Amino acid sequence: MPNAILDPTGRAGAPRARSAGLTLAARRPDLSGQRVGLMDNTKHNAALLLAEIGGLLAAEHGVTVTLEATKADFAAPAPADLVVRYREACDVVITGVGDCGSCSASAVADGIGFEQAGVPAAVICSDAFVVTADAMAELRGAPGYHYIRTAHPVAVLTTEQVRQRAKQLLPEVVAALTETLPQ
Amino acid sequence: MPGQAVIAEQTETELDPDAAHAAIEYCYTQGWSDGLPLVPATRPLVEKFLAATARNPAEVIGRLPQLDRSVTVELAAINAVMAGCLPEYFPVVLAAWDALMRERATTGGGWQSTSGPAPLMVINGPVRADLGINATGGVFGPGFRPNATIPRAIGLMVRNAYGIHPHELEQATQGLPGRWSICLAENEEDSPWPALATEAGLPPGTSAVSATLLRTCEFVDNRHTSSAEHLLADFADTIGRSGAWIFRHASAGIVFCPEHAQLLAGAGFDRAGVRAFLADRSGRSTAGLAAVGKDACDDNGVRGPGDGGDGFQRMLAGSESQHLLIAVAGARNAGISMVVRLFGGWSGTSVPVPRPGREESYD
Numbered sequence: 001m002p003n004a005i006l007d008p009t010g011r012a013g014a015p016r017a018r019s020a021g022l023t024l025a026a027r028r029p030d031l032s033g034q035r036v037g038l039m040d041n042t043k044h045n046a047a048l049l050l051a052e053i054g055g056l057l058a059a060e061h062g063v064t065v066t067l068e069a070t071k072a073d074f075a076a077p078a079p080a081d082l083v084v085r086y087r088e089a090c091d092v093v094i095t096g097v098g099d100c101g102s103c104s105a106s107a108v109a110d111g112i113g114f115e116q117a118g119v120p121a122a123v124i125c126s127d128a129f130v131v132t133a134d135a136m137a138e139l140r141g142a143p144g145y146h147y148i149r150t151a152h153p154v155a156v157l158t159t160e161q162v163r164q165r166a167k168q169l170l171p172e173v174v175a176a177l178t179e180t181l182p183q
Numbered sequence: 184m185p186g187q188a189v190i191a192e193q194t195e196t197e198l199d200p201d202a203a204h205a206a207i208e209y210c211y212t213q214g215w216s217d218g219l220p221l222v223p224a225t226r227p228l229v230e231k232f233l234a235a236t237a238r239n240p241a242e243v244i245g246r247l248p249q250l251d252r253s254v255t256v257e258l259a260a261i262n263a264v265m266a267g268c269l270p271e272y273f274p275v276v277l278a279a280w281d282a283l284m285r286e287r288a289t290t291g292g293g294w295q296s297t298s299g300p301a302p303l304m305v306i307n308g309p310v311r312a313d314l315g316i317n318a319t320g321g322v323f324g325p326g327f328r329p330n331a332t333i334p335r336a337i338g339l340m341v342r343n344a345y346g347i348h349p350h351e352l353e354q355a356t357q358g359l360p361g362r363w364s365i366c367l368a369e370n371e372e373d374s375p376w377p378a379l380a381t382e383a384g385l386p387p388g389t390s391a392v393s394a395t396l397l398r399t400c401e402f403v404d405n406r407h408t409s410s411a412e413h414l415l416a417d418f419a420d421t422i423g424r425s426g427a428w429i430f431r432h433a434s435a436g437i438v439f440c441p442e443h444a445q446l447l448a449g450a451g452f453d454r455a456g457v458r459a460f461l462a463d464r465s466g467r468s469t470a471g472l473a474a475v476g477k478d479a480c481d482d483n484g485v486r487g488p489g490d491g492g493d494g495f496q497r498m499l500a501g502s503e504s505q506h507l508l509i510a511v512a513g514a515r516n517a518g519i520s521m522v523v524r525l526f527g528g529w530s531g532t533s534v535p536v537p538r539p540g541r542e543e544s545y546d
Contacts, residue, residue: 003225
């Protein structure tokens, strides 16, 4: 009887990630009067893009931006205490921009984490990182998790181009935060 | 010769290349390979690797919380077998892994990065000769089993134990030549300076691994000057090039060939002297950086276009070894050295390699 070939992954026999899907946080029909949190991941133009979207939501949808914070380590999902800060200060959160190998994946992990904490979230990712973002969603037991894809690259856009991009993304952000999209 | 015992053992058994081929193909179908054939890992073989270390097979030696994956000593052994290591290499693989874990990027997003960084491992001490690790000619190139398989083991640990595969969780834009294959022994015999591990604080003669992550390697060929200042100015120019410069400062390293190291030592330069010279002179004028849109830093310290101006900007953050790793390796046959570009900084430390199966340091 020959020796068995050993598995080098440490996952032999491990159950696949739960694919029951994610139960999204409950959404209200519209954003009027809601408190919005913006979580910037330090990637270039992320803070500006989020601030522009926050400004448009305030002007056109009657929201108040109540928390603008930075996730210091873009590569890792937001620490638990930061999630708690958003949960306490906000009704919904917008985060991004997933614009690199690790930060796109962790932006999706953040979105899933906010939903699990009961806070509806809109995650913005560059469309160059769809594969790694989807891989993270699967790892977190939320295959098919919906996030907002924006054309790559974001980092080289001028201030005016970022404003335009914010306008383009606004309907998708509103939809993500108000409609429970199929997972 | 290292490895001879294993070969002698094998000639006494009947070899079955068809079975070997089938086992190799099985490993490919499982998605475990980095593209090259793997040595299928069996329990008896893995036990030989585990016998080479005193560490508990269940010890967790690395963890990536964002992926919920971890590496144990046993998984390291399985991947080291698959990489083609011999059992006696295993303590070096573990020390190399531990040395890499001291880098911020390896416990964060470094393995997933668009830059696709490559580990650099520098080995010091008697383990070099005991395992036949190349320190001289072609030290960055192929042809030597430990130099090729020890870093490959690290790559397979990242791929298999962490589950970071190219085009999926690994997002390297282009990657770089030599990823998972840059492992060299320091040429202590032809070096005029103390061993790198000694500079990093370990007792002289200690077998040890120093490691960091690289963005690339680029040669400096200068064999027609006897001036240490000419030579160092040539290195300063290469180190200070703008393409490698993305944040306020950048770190680098130099793997000096013996000829260059000896010329510098002859002119009175030790490692600290070389670093002080290069920390001062490696960089670009603000105007030169403005010409490539990198003269200013934003709030996050990322370089971009600014208003130009006068002055000279230094690339290295200081003259400490963390900002400029210096090792000596290669043949003593020409003035050709390698500048290496660090992904972040170097920890400035080295990890001792215990003797096979023992806990204490190699010497």
